[in-house]
Amino acid sequence: MADRSRIQCKAVADKVVSAEEAAAFISPGDRLGMSGFTGSGHPKAVPAALVRRAVEAAGRGDHFAVSVWTVSTAPELGGALAAVDGIDLRMPYQSDPVTRAKINDGLLGYLDVHLSHVAQMVREGFFGHLDVAVVEVAGVTADGALVPSSSVGNNNTWIDMADRVILEVNSWQPAELEGMHDIYYGAALPPDRKPLQILVPSDRIGVPYLRCPQGKIIAVVETNDPDYPAPSKPADSDSQLIAGHLLDFLSHESGRGRLPATLLPLQSGVGNVPSAVLAAFDSGPFRPLTAYTEVVQDGMLQLLRSGTMTMASTTAFSLTEEGIAELRANIGIYRDRIILRPQEISNHPEVIRRLGCLAMNGMIEADIYGNVNSSHIMGSSICNGIGGSGDFARNAHVAMFLTPSTARNGAISCIVPMVSHVDHTEHDVHVIVTEQGIADLRGLPPALRARQIINNCAHPDYRPALQDYLNRASATGPGKHTPHLLSEALSWHVRYLHEGTMRPA
């Protein structure tokens, strides 16, 4: 049930309409900035109404499609709309299966943009004019300030830059969200930018509310619908091994005085492996911890609940059903330990570099020289997108990338001679961890990096072939700095595409 008390401002309440009426304000071809970051905080009603419009248009032999700018991965938003060919262009992140399939079938254009770059590039007009912002909020105060929802993402930018704004006021979102956010309104374009005065993750530099001129709000829709839960998978043995290697490494670094005993602010990307790693910190020696990250997953909630972690700065929740229930049941505990910021700030290079984040991100594959592919399957098909991994890795104190050493029951080696797509270059990757072990690449020239990665990280089934490639490339390749045999550098991927396995015949 919608909860009218969530809209305390009469001028806003007067604009309440149905989702269909709101969606009618959107024209084919419009560029829409939608709220949502991973599964949280996306609009629940207007996207469904747009889906119905697209279906109706198709029934008339017409076509209804829009550009969708959002970090939401909820299938009920992007996937449902993509399924009815209702999206022309999507950016800057996605991960639902329907959207992904449409992109890889060439039916949907996709821009894969560093999350910290999105807001400034939109403000600069690099992606064209934004027509409509469709933003979920948790409430509206008496003076018209907007209580942000369970993610901030680019909402402040969408609202600022769009001609018109449609609000969804979702009374399912906890009222206690009010006050948890820190919305920074100083992010001017150059030459007018000022330093961001965040010196520790708990620093606040903004205000708890989103602002929107009344005149921009063209429709308000009331909803009472849950966020989209992340899939809940128990941590498998690979994840636990990865977590163990990673904690050993951090202990070693701390023991050598290269990290404080409380470490440095953690960043942990989306995915099963990083989440399992986080949970492992609860039995580790480091405390109190902090996080400066882009998503709070179940593992981090656990750390915050136990007191192992005292403060997490993020732009969104990314929780399983159990995590969502835990947050709702105990939000009184969490509300003082979590700050939600715009993704431009949660992922800002200035702050990440200053704080010295310890960045832990999953990946698809790494090559023997430490180049990392986070986004593409076999060089051509997008998986999710780079997300914030580049923002953090590029500016982190230590940039760590995690993956099981094989995929598809061993048919794919996640350590290859040359990655089929590069998202993080050899210059940006410090540490690679698989269930086999850890490769610390700092201070090593390419040939020594290759030895570490092959011996410590590759699956034993693939080590001989990798070593053989390295040996032959070193002996007969055109240069010995980064020895490669270009005629077979990508042959492992080619073999997989043809034979369904990277295993040598």
Add this chain to the structure above:
Amino acid sequence: MADRSRIQCKAVADKVVSAEEAAAFISPGDRLGMSGFTGSGHPKAVPAALVRRAVEAAGRGDHFAVSVWTVSTAPELGGALAAVDGIDLRMPYQSDPVTRAKINDGLLGYLDVHLSHVAQMVREGFFGHLDVAVVEVAGVTADGALVPSSSVGNNNTWIDMADRVILEVNSWQPAELEGMHDIYYGAALPPDRKPLQILVPSDRIGVPYLRCPQGKIIAVVETNDPDYPAPSKPADSDSQLIAGHLLDFLSHESGRGRLPATLLPLQSGVGNVPSAVLAAFDSGPFRPLTAYTEVVQDGMLQLLRSGTMTMASTTAFSLTEEGIAELRANIGIYRDRIILRPQEISNHPEVIRRLGCLAMNGMIEADIYGNVNSSHIMGSSICNGIGGSGDFARNAHVAMFLTPSTARNGAISCIVPMVSHVDHTEHDVHVIVTEQGIADLRGLPPALRARQIINNCAHPDYRPALQDYLNRASATGPGKHTPHLLSEALSWHVRYLHEGTMRPA
């Protein structure tokens, strides 16, 4: 002739010795942090003495080699020492032919590190302990403060982190350098970092001198030797065409209100093409300009002299013989228009992002999707190194990469299906410029980027083959987001290695 008046501090003057005596303090296997950035500010005497030691050791059947950390590209330093196998490991940048050849022959380990990352990684101990700093200065004040030379680079870090310091006091350097530098001593490790209060290129946040505890100085050598001049090549027609395209683009951006009429602080990488582009600004419509960059080349000197540019922040000069003569003749004009900073600050992501630099860097090749290779020839052989191009491109307002469309008299296409090495990913490259034209990649999904790059930037001789690759990859490749045929993605490079040309048979 050495000029004793350059050493005003008696305690320092008492340590003056010959270069041989100074070099005797260095042990085989030592890690040396040497001053110098491109051709300027490197030690002139001690490296030559080390060369003699290496030769003498070889004569005895012995081996003398050290690790050299420097951004100097002067052959009399790195090349001469590499030629006698006197270097085990080199970082983080190089460009002299002897060093390059040794690296590519597998005889010399090389770490190719983002210049903004070097100082912090050294302070963190990621490269091991620094034994000796060998730093050229322009003078020593009465109270022992060091007047920095014609480059700053990592000198403050080398001096801070080394056990022992050898100074070269070079009286060839203009005395007027005193006061031009801004050495920041607040660059703590996390969690103790503070915001860098640079809001415009002219802001000063440090002091004009390097500091060094007296007890660390083990030897002082007096020199009177010139910097190593950059090669002087007249701007060729390709460079002029590139400059023209680039100025047209900036005019267009300014006209659309996406750039101020005074633009934003310029960054221009080393190389002939960026230097020619800079010179072209002198007849362009934009003024007054500023620069926040890592090298001041002849083209920028010209802008500063004419008043088109009012202020340049840099870490070094990188001048031809004519440029050096001009600087020395008119340093009174330049000293108020140039600030020399540590490279950690000149290349700092925080400042580059805040100021919104317009980054213009040369490259080796780009692929049809906008990935850029700045460092490797045919995937294996290092050319120079990534230098600061990643620091600037990753955080710039607009990241532009420049190259003629072909190399080796047309045998190499600088636009290829897939680059043989990635230094700047598709996420970080905004604009590509060749003499053929400009591709503005912002807001374009990969397939549309490819169309722009092929049609606007590739040489007409190679366009049909690129288009053919794209067509076939789009039709039959495994995915249509970034269509590739992995079995032939690198075939252009393979053909060049085998046949000496990328041209189709």
